[in-house]
Amino acid sequence: MDNFYRWLLSTSWAERLRAYAYIEKDLRHQKRWVMNEDKWEDMKMLVGQIISIHFKKYPAKDVKDFSQRLTRLYKLLLAPMSEEKSLNHAISKNLLMDIYDEDDIAARQTINQYFHQKRLKESHSVLDNLFWCYEYMMDQVMTRYLAVMA
16 A cells, blocks of 8 residues: 555656556456446546545545545445535535646536536446546547637
């Protein structure tokens, strides 16, 4: 756990990718998702960013605290969205919002729009819903890019 903690919060991209690989390995081991390699890469990056940004924003006191909080965060991500009881699923939404810079207004607007339009599927995991929102955001980016290039 010490190495994972260090890798996850490292400024070295190579070390963070090492931590993200452990996350991907665990997600694949659960056999909850069937997706192509590109989607797995996106999923790995999304979960890795959510976890690493969360712990950069709210640092753990020590490795034991990190381990306990990581377990809770992971359980939240894997639980059905219906079990996330914050008002309008604000906790889940903020996990996704936190990975974007404060000045990334387009990303923040798209996330808010997705959550306010009730596109969430309550019976699916929080992670599934965040991933679908993330994919929706990437589609919106591509649409804006193509509109500018036309």
